[in-house]
Amino acid sequence: MKPLVSILIPALNAEQWIAYALQSAIAQTWQRKEIIVVDDGSRDRTAEVARRYASKEVAVVSTENQGAAAARNHALQLSQGDYIQYLDADDLLAPAKIERQLAALREVDSRRILLSSPWGCFYYRTLRAHFVRTSLWEDLSPVEWLLRKMGERLFIQTATWLVSRELAEAAGPWDTRLYYDDDGEYFCRVLLASEGTRFVPEATVFVRSAAWNSLSYVGNSDKKKDSLLLSMKLHIHYLRSLEDSERVRKACLAYMQAWYGYFYPERPEHVAELQGLAAQLQGRLEVPRLRWKYAWMIPVFGWKAAKGAQMVLPKIKASCTRRWDKAMYKLEARQRAIGHATHVTSAAYQD
DSSP states (O other), X not given: OOOOEEEEEEESSOTTTHHHHXXXXXXXXXXXXXXXXXXXXXXXXXXXXXXXXXSSSEEEEEEOOXXXXXXXXXXXXXXXXXXXXXXXXXXXXXXXXXXXXXXXXXXXXXXXXXXXXXXXXESSOGGGOEEOOOTTSXXXXXXXXXXXXXXXXXXXXXXXXXXXXXXXXXHXXXXXXXXXXHXXXXXXXXXXXXXXXXXXXXXXXXXXXXXXXXXXXXXXXXXXXXXXXHHHHHHHHHHHHHOOSHHHXXXXXXXXHHHHTTTTTTOHHHHHXXXXXXXXXXXXXXXXXXXXXXXXXXXXXXXXXXXXXHHHHHHHHHXXXXXXXXXXHHHHHHHHHHHHHHHHHHHHHHO
């Protein structure tokens, strides 16, 4: 019998997007699947919209708000699948994503192979999704995958993975202490339990570009910065547990340096802790450098103002791009509706 795949969707205040995510899950060409939505205490109509799709294949449950990690743990406990597909409530799976990944498995493969795939960012129109190939887009051993991720500051989106239940059980539950980068930390543990990744280029995921209030935006949230620091320390521990070498230490230092600006200079206790960890790795973190577009502001407005501009201005630009793409999406939808109505009218007239 073909394996059962559980598609698990945590959702919080996602009434605008949950229908699209569910439609992409239902449309999977892999027929043997179950879909579980966990509404994590939404204050909008997320649960109501999701329940419109309830069926033998689609289950919707509601819980008190406990965070994305807890919602995923709850969904996993309810699931029965041989493989686990996580899907955020605003993202989309290409129709053959799961089928193509499972087809990539060989008869000799164990359940410890971790399947990955490409992903591209979009706002409203998936045809405009932007795919940027990285060095993670290939088959890799666990240590090589983590080295590249941390040394080059790369990541791979949650929905790209397809995880066997054996791997999920070996990795353990999602860490509910983490409010930021819980997925990065979780899949580190999945990697540690795996025999390596198999990248399937034909399987595709569409990731909706994050808004300012999304989980993936750190901003000035102390809660998220605390979570980021914990996740960073765990990442370093996981990589060094696989290999403790000069190249690993360099990758860990590069990883810390890349995130250092989120703490410097506002969180001196975190800055001191990171410098202490860097010393253990036989290195030292440098004062973060701002991009040239904003560095000129430092002598005029000060470091904090320049850093704030570097954080905020790209978000403003992205917000404008998002609005433009939304307008074009609505225009194209209207044109399709008019074309369909014209075709129906013409067909009726001919009859």
